[in-house]
Amino acid sequence: MIHTKYMLCCLLSVLLLGCSEDDDIVKYSNKNAIFIYMAADNDLDYFAIQNINQMERYFSENQISNAVYVYVDRVKNRKTSHPCLYKVKADNTDLIVSEIIKTYPEQNSSNAEIFVSALKDAIAFSRKANEQIKGIVLWSHGSAWLPKAEILNSKRASISLTRSFGIDITTEESQEPYEMDITELAEKLRPFHYDFLVFDACFMSSIEVLYEMRNSFDYIVSSPTEVLATGFPYKEILPELLSNSPNYSEIVEKYIAKYNEKKGILKSASMTVVKTSGLNSFSESLKVLINNDVIGPDLSTILQYDQEATSWLFDIGGVVSLFKDSEKKELVKKLLSDMIVSYNHTDMFYNKIPLNDSSGISIYIPNNHKDRKDEHEFYKTLSWYKDVSCDSPFWNNNTGVLQ
Numbered sequence: 001m002i003h004t005k006y007m008l009c010c011l012l013s014v015l016l017l018g019c020s021e022d023d024d025i026v027k028y029s030n031k032n033a034i035f036i037y038m039a040a041d042n043d044l045d046y047f048a049i050q051n052i053n054q055m056e057r058y059f060s061e062n063q064i065s066n067a068v069y070v071y072v073d074r075v076k077n078r079k080t081s082h083p084c085l086y087k088v089k090a091d092n093t094d095l096i097v098s099e100i101i102k103t104y105p106e107q108n109s110s111n112a113e114i115f116v117s118a119l120k121d122a123i124a125f126s127r128k129a130n131e132q133i134k135g136i137v138l139w140s141h142g143s144a145w146l147p148k149a150e151i152l153n154s155k156r157a158s159i160s161l162t163r164s165f166g167i168d169i170t171t172e173e174s175q176e177p178y179e180m181d182i183t184e185l186a187e188k189l190r191p192f193h194y195d196f197l198v199f200d201a202c203f204m205s206s207i208e209v210l211y212e213m214r215n216s217f218d219y220i221v222s223s224p225t226e227v228l229a230t231g232f233p234y235k236e237i238l239p240e241l242l243s244n245s246p247n248y249s250e251i252v253e254k255y256i257a258k259y260n261e262k263k264g265i266l267k268s269a270s271m272t273v274v275k276t277s278g279l280n281s282f283s284e285s286l287k288v289l290i291n292n293d294v295i296g297p298d299l300s301t302i303l304q305y306d307q308e309a310t311s312w313l314f315d316i317g318g319v320v321s322l323f324k325d326s327e328k329k330e331l332v333k334k335l336l337s338d339m340i341v342s343y344n345h346t347d348m349f350y351n352k353i354p355l356n357d358s359s360g361i362s363i364y365i366p367n368n369h370k371d372r373k374d375e376h377e378f379y380k381t382l383s384w385y386k387d388v389s390c391d392s393p394f395w396n397n398n399t400g401v402l403q
Contacts, residue, residue: 032242033067033131035122039109039140045075047229048139051200052086052096054234060090066242067131069122070098073109082106085121101125110140110179112188119192135196135217135241139231142201144313144362145208147181147378182212183381189216196246202226203305205272206362207316211283211384214276219248219341224305224313224362225270225349233258248273249342256344270345272360278339283388285335286320289328290392298322305362307352311369317359336361366390 040048055068073083083104091097102121107114119136126133197217199205204222213220236254240246252271259269302318304311317336323329336359343360366379379385 031065031067031129031131032244033069033122033126033129033133034135034137034241035119035133036068036070036137036139037109037115037118038070038072041073041075041109042141044140044229047231048072048074049096051139051231051234052088052098053091053094055088055238056091056096056098058235058238059088060092062239064090064242067126067129068238068242069101069125069133071109071118071122073107076106083109083118085118085125087125112180112184116188133194135194135198135246137198137200137241139200141179142199142204144203144206145182145212145364145379145382145384146312147375181378182209186212186216186383189213192216195219196221196241196248198232198241198251199223200227200231203313203362205270205274205360206313206364208364208379208382208384210274210276210361211279211387212382214279217276219246220274220276221248221251222272222274223270224272224315224358224360225268225345225353225355226307228259228266228268252342252344256346259346265350267346268349268351270343270349270355270358270360272343273341274361275339275341278335282332282335282339283384285328285332287388289320289323289325289332291389292328293323293325299365303353303355303358305349305353305358307350312364313362314365315358316361316363318357319363319365 038048038051052070052072055070058064059068068088070086070088071083072086083106084100085102085104086096086098087101089098102125104118109115123133193215194217196219197213199220199222201222203224203226205220205224209222210220232251232255236258237251240248240251252273255271256269259267299311299314299319299322302322303315305313305315317333320329320332320336323332340360345355345358345360347356348354364379366376366385369376379390384390
């Protein structure tokens, strides 16, 4: 049974730029670092260890002065099941030999406060080593913008329900797994700014998520589809993540190449890089287009990124193509193209979703689904909804969508 990472905002991360007498140490550092936050206290535990092993092998095969800090929270009763912060060290065995620089009590790693605390620890250790954290990897389950406890149906396995972000199954706070939504994530990221955010989690290339995170990162790397639990090939992509000027297209190409080598349903992957500076212009132009075109398109013709096509994650390029105003539509299409630095994919996802004509970003259409009142109330709290006037008549005049 194949596990996938469904993370709605799958994890949290980013570098604190608060005023401090130590800031100059970071600013003029010659050694780059990244912070990887693994909320693996769930069915992804095994794959977290595999990914850390890949990082250690990269260090063992190369002379590395840069650093990788990994916070990982594993399933209860596993070795080092208590959350810990590693600084990755060289090793070519199946064991994890990286240095544990801090251990934590059992805690809810899907809590935004816990994330920020771990991030600040990584910042403190990196500063002592004269290193600068350049970017964050958020690693766990994810489900785009959807609020906590909402489900993206998928005929998968053990934890087959896609939740908002980062499932923690052994927290003492509740009998149910805990997750956070992207509004919590964005709020905690507000004081930070990094070069990049990588979501190693499902469905996070959502315009709502990207827009919510736009002020904390210059680039966001994420997938509009599910991400198979094996995730990124860290041994291959670490050179780019740790470089002064990452080649984001190269990261995408290496990710897709890994899955193109597989056969059958395992040959399933998609990955997008968005330059966040383009999101404001895109949103403003789309708002103009929406408010000048209230003709309802037939959304049943548009590709959806979840396997069961539950009308949560429509392809944004397909939605834009249904507008009638050719001049305004062409501007929106250009701005969409300009902000997508790179998008690549396998031909199909799970032999079910054809990706060749997809754009690489999903969007929700908040029309009159009668059973989604709570979700729509949450949607109205998102920055995307507020800034793009999603209460426009356009969104409530669609045909071809289950009401």
